Amino acid sequence: MSQQHPVNHEHLLALVQEIIVNHPDYFTGLGVDDVEQNGDVLVFRGNYYLDDQSLPTAMSTTVFNVYKALAVNLSARYRLEK
Numbered sequence: 001m002s003q004q005h006p007v008n009h010e011h012l013l014a015l016v017q018e019i020i021v022n023h024p025d026y027f028t029g030l031g032v033d034d035v036e037q038n039g040d041v042l043v044f045r046g047n048y049y050l051d052d053q054s055l056p057t058a059m060s061t062t063v064f065n066v067y068k069a070l071a072v073n074l075s076a077r078y079r080l081e082k
Helices: 009-021 058-075
Strands: 005-007 034-038 041-045 078-080
Touching: 005 009, 009 034, 009 058, 009 078, 034 078, 041 058, 041 078
Parallel strands: 005 078
Antiparallel strands: 034 041
């Protein structure tokens, strides 16, 4: 496994916003509001586009897949500073 570099919260969120707009599944409004470190994994949070009954929509699947891709790719490279 490659070495994780420490990064502050704000810098990582800014980096993620740049990455998201270039993701092939990007749509207007897709973004990350928060990130936390859970063990070796970065967990990204934002709007999951649930319906009125808090059930997933087709957009929820896209958001989940984008957040998962971010977690896989960035967790190997970065670790949030404490």
